[in-house]
Amino acid sequence: MFSGIILISWLCFLPGTCGQIWMDMTPIKQLVKAGGSTTLACTVENLGNSHVMWFGPRNDLLFRGEDPIISDVRFSLKRPYSNSWYLVIKNVKIGDSGVYKCQVRYPTTLTKNITLQVQVAPRILPSSSSEDQHVQEGSEVNITCEATGFPEPKIMWHFVKGNTETQLDTGPHLSISNISREESGIYRCTAYNTVTPSATQDFKVDVEYAPIIIVKTPELSQKSGRSAVLECSVVGFPKPKYNWKKDNKILVRDWNYEPQNIQQNSTTTVMNLLIKQAEPPSGFGVYYCVAENKYGEAIGNVTLHEITTTTTTTTVSPTTTSTTTESTTTLSTVPSTQISTSSLPSTSTQKSQTSPSQTQSPTTSKSSTVSPRTTSSYRPLVTSGPGYEINLPGDQGNSSAGVTFPSRTIFILVLTIFLTF
Known part of the structure; x- marks a missing residue:
C-alpha cells in the first residue's frame, strides 16, 4: 500500500x-x-x-x-x-x-x-546593377553587381576573352583604372551561396579610341590603262568613317574608282580602292586613305607608279643597236655613247712571223682590206755610185716600200764624206 x-x-x-x-x-x-x-x-x-x-x-x-x-x-x-x-x-x-x-x-x-x-538561390538584381558601358581608353571604369539570396551570396568577377576566363576580384563592385583597348570585352559577375544554381550576369565594356591605319604595301607599280587595287587596314572604335582622297578630292564610286570596305571584326576594317583603268597623269601618284571617328583622324598613303616602256636607237656605221627599257616613275634610258664593244666592226690586223715561203691569209672586215706583209732578216749593202733606192727582198708586193726619203739623204751624205777623204 x-x-x-x-x-x-x-x-x-x-x-x-x-x-x-x-x-x-x-x-x-x-x-x-x-x-x-x-x-x-x-x-x-x-x-x-x-x-x-x-x-x-x-x-x-x-x-x-x-x-x-x-x-x-x-x-x-x-x-x-x-x-x-x-x-x-x-x-x-x-x-x-x-x-x-x-x-x-x-x-x-x-x-x-x-x-x-x-x-x-542567388539572384542578381538588375535594378541595382550596372549596364553595358562605352568608355574612352585611359579612363576609370566601375561596375556594380548586386545580388540577393539566402544565405547572402558572395560575388566573384571574371574577365572573359574568347574561351578564356581570368579571375579578377570579389565583392559587388569592380574598378578598373586606366583601361586599355585590350581590356575591352565581357566582365562576368557570379553570385553563389550554398544553394544551387548560382547566378551570373555579363557586363560588356567597349573601350573607344582614335583610329590607326596600317599600310602593308605603300608603293605599287602598274602600266598605263591597267587596273590596280590599293589597300589600307584601319583599327578603331567606334567604327570610323572611311574615304579615299587624291589631289585633295574625295574619291566616290564611279566608272573608274570603286571604294570597298571589308569589316573583319568589331574594330578592324580593310579599305580597298579598285582603280579600273589607271591613265596618266591623274591616275598615277599618291592616294590617301582616311579614317575618322569622334576621337581623332588617321591618314595613310599609297603611291601608284606608272611602268613606262622606252626604246633608244643608236646607229654606229655599219651597225645599228636598239635597246628597249621598262622603268617606273623616273624614266631611265641608255646614253647614245654607251655602246657595247662587241657591236663595233673589227678594223685591226694581227701580225705574225712566218718563213719567206709562207703566205699569211688576209684578214678582212666590212670596213677595210689590208694586204699581207712578209718580213726577213735581209739588210741593204752600201755601194759606191750615185744615190739610188734599194728595194728590200721582202717588199716585192709593194714597190713603194723602199728606203724612205730621210734614209736616202743620210746615205748620200755619208757617201760624199767617204769619197772626199
Whole structure:
C-alpha cells in the first residue's frame, strides 16, 4: 500500500501525468530550400479542453486546434499521433521565413518557437546593377553587381576573352583604372551561396579610341590603262568613317574608282580602292586613305607608279643597236655613247712571223682590206755610185716600200764624206 502511494507520487512528477499539460518547448532552427516543403513539429501531452494554436512570422493566427484560420492552402495541419500537432508548409517562399509559434494558453501559456530559414538561390538584381558601358581608353571604369539570396551570396568577377576566363576580384563592385583597348570585352559577375544554381550576369565594356591605319604595301607599280587595287587596314572604335582622297578630292564610286570596305571584326576594317583603268597623269601618284571617328583622324598613303616602256636607237656605221627599257616613275634610258664593244666592226690586223715561203691569209672586215706583209732578216749593202733606192727582198708586193726619203739623204751624205777623204 505504501509502495503504491510512492509510485503514484513519482509518476506525478513525469511530464503529462496527473492531468498537467506538457509541451516540448525546445527552440529549434529549421532550413528549407525555396520551392520545397517542410514540416514544423509540435508535441503536446494532456491537452484536455485546451487548444493548440499556430502563429506565423507576423504573429498572424494560422490554426486554432484543427481549424484553419489562414486561407493559404499551402498551409495544413498533420496529426500522425494524438499528441502531434505538425504544421506543414508546401511550396515554401522566401516570405515564409521567420519565427513560428506553437502555443497552448490554458491553464498556463506554453510556447515552442521554430525559426524557419528559407534558403534561396542567388539572384542578381538588375535594378541595382550596372549596364553595358562605352568608355574612352585611359579612363576609370566601375561596375556594380548586386545580388540577393539566402544565405547572402558572395560575388566573384571574371574577365572573359574568347574561351578564356581570368579571375579578377570579389565583392559587388569592380574598378578598373586606366583601361586599355585590350581590356575591352565581357566582365562576368557570379553570385553563389550554398544553394544551387548560382547566378551570373555579363557586363560588356567597349573601350573607344582614335583610329590607326596600317599600310602593308605603300608603293605599287602598274602600266598605263591597267587596273590596280590599293589597300589600307584601319583599327578603331567606334567604327570610323572611311574615304579615299587624291589631289585633295574625295574619291566616290564611279566608272573608274570603286571604294570597298571589308569589316573583319568589331574594330578592324580593310579599305580597298579598285582603280579600273589607271591613265596618266591623274591616275598615277599618291592616294590617301582616311579614317575618322569622334576621337581623332588617321591618314595613310599609297603611291601608284606608272611602268613606262622606252626604246633608244643608236646607229654606229655599219651597225645599228636598239635597246628597249621598262622603268617606273623616273624614266631611265641608255646614253647614245654607251655602246657595247662587241657591236663595233673589227678594223685591226694581227701580225705574225712566218718563213719567206709562207703566205699569211688576209684578214678582212666590212670596213677595210689590208694586204699581207712578209718580213726577213735581209739588210741593204752600201755601194759606191750615185744615190739610188734599194728595194728590200721582202717588199716585192709593194714597190713603194723602199728606203724612205730621210734614209736616202743620210746615205748620200755619208757617201760624199767617204769619197772626199
